Amino acid sequence: FDEVIARLGQQARVDGLIVVGSAAQEQLTAVSDYDLVIILSTMPVPLHVGMTYIDGRFADLIFHTTDQVEQILAATTPFAFWDWVGRLVGWLATGKVVFDRQGQLGQAQAKVQSGAWLQPISDRATYNAWQSINYNLQVVRRYLAAADPTYLLAADMRMLLFGPQDLFFNYFTVRGLPPDSEKNSIRYLQVHDPEYLTLFQRFLLETERQAKFHYYEQVAMMTLAPVGGLWRTGETIMNIDAQVVTPAM
Numbered sequence: 001f002d003e004v005i006a007r008l009g010q011q012a013r014v015d016g017l018i019v020v021g022s023a024a025q026e027q028l029t030a031v032s033d034y035d036l037v038i039i040l041s042t043m044p045v046p047l048h049v050g051m052t053y054i055d056g057r058f059a060d061l062i063f064h065t066t067d068q069v070e071q072i073l074a075a076t077t078p079f080a081f082w083d084w085v086g087r088l089v090g091w092l093a094t095g096k097v098v099f100d101r102q103g104q105l106g107q108a109q110a111k112v113q114s115g116a117w118l119q120p121i122s123d124r125a126t127y128n129a130w131q132s133i134n135y136n137l138q139v140v141r142r143y144l145a146a147a148d149p150t151y152l153l154a155a156d157m158r159m160l161l162f163g164p165q166d167l168f169f170n171y172f173t174v175r176g177l178p179p180d181s182e183k184n185s186i187r188y189l190q191v192h193d194p195e196y197l198t199l200f201q202r203f204l205l206e207t208e209r210q211a212k213f214h215y216y217e218q219v220a221m222m223t224l225a226p227v228g229g230l231w232r233t234g235e236t237i238m239n240i241d242a243q244v245v246t247p248a249m
Contacts, residue, residue, distance in 0.1 A: 001034055001054050008038065009099040015039045015066045016105035020095035034059040037091045039105060041066045064088045072108045078119045081179055089117050121176045126227055127245040129170035134231045136162050137220050144213055156209065163216055164204060167223050171196065174227045196222050 001023070008014050016039035018024075022032045034054055040047070043065055050061035068085045072092070079086035092105075092112040100106050111117070136158060143155035172178075172185060180188070189197040199222065203215035221230055231237055240249055 001057075004054055005036075005098055009101075013040050013042050014099070015041045015101045016069070016097065017099035018091050018095040018105070019098050020062075020091050024094065024096040033057055035062065036060070037062045037064060037088070037095065039064050039066060039069060062087075062091070064091075066102075066104070069104050069108050072117070073104065073111065075117065078117050080119050086118060093117075118178065121173055121178070122244075123247070124243060124245045126174050126176075127240070129173045130224055130227055131237075131239055133166050133170055133220050133224060134237070136166055137217065138231060140213060140216065144209065152209065155213075159212055159216055164200075167203075167216075167219050168200065171223045174224060 005017055005019075008017060016037075018037035018039075019035065020037060021035035022028050023034050034057055036059060038061060040063060043063070047063040049063065052059050052061065064084070068088050071085050072079075072089060079089050081087070081090065089112050092109045095109075097105050097109055140155050140158045140163070143151045143158070146152065168182075168185070169179070172180070172188075177188075186197065189200075196219075199215065200219050203212065203219050206212040206215055217230070224230065242249070
């Protein structure tokens with residue numbers, strides 16, 4: 001890995017390198033991967049994310065540009081987390097700069113680590129989570145009421161595919177917690193909300209259809225507890241098309 005970093009540093013268009021994840025924290029295990037952010041001064045091909053193997057380990061390659069580093073240095077307001085420049089802010093906040101051709105990367109890292117340069121979770125994101133969880137739950141409830149095997153299979157698929165992702169990641173959204181990897185999210189729940197993690201695992205592992213839906217509903221209620229409950233049968237719900245959503249709306 002050190003040799004790869006050294007060779008990349010010899011390439012004229014590579015302006016910086018950041019090691020992130022477990023390698024940056026010197027906490028590599030037998031199954032850890034390498035995460036390497038590569039800052040390019042010029043990008044002849046529109047690179048975004050790549051993967052390879054280094055020393056037999058899976059390696060994520062994350063590409064950013066010098067222009068994006070300069071945007072951070074010039075910024076006067078925080079970035080959105082899911083904006084690609086916002087992702088670079090996140091890498092700088094927790095990563096280890098291992099190559100910095102012009103010194104700009106170190107300056108950007110010092111700036112990021114000295115203040116709040118990522119926007120907090122918005123009311124709109126919380127509202128979207130409330131809408132999504134409730135809508136998918138209602139669809140599954142309706143499918144399970146059908147005698148048609150196709151509807152029942154569709155319910156099974158929704159509880160296997162949409163449900164877990166919807167619930168797990170939105171748990172953090174509705175609590176205003178910043179996005180993180182699934183491993184760090186699990187570690188957070190182990191410490192701060194083991195009851196939720198236990199129930200979520202029961203939902204994942206349950207194979208009997210009606211019992212699985214029962215857990216689905218319980219996890220949904222726990223997920224949305226800070227922002228409102230589940231939709232009641234017979235209610236009319238309108239999805240608001242607005243960038244800013246207030247509790248009153």
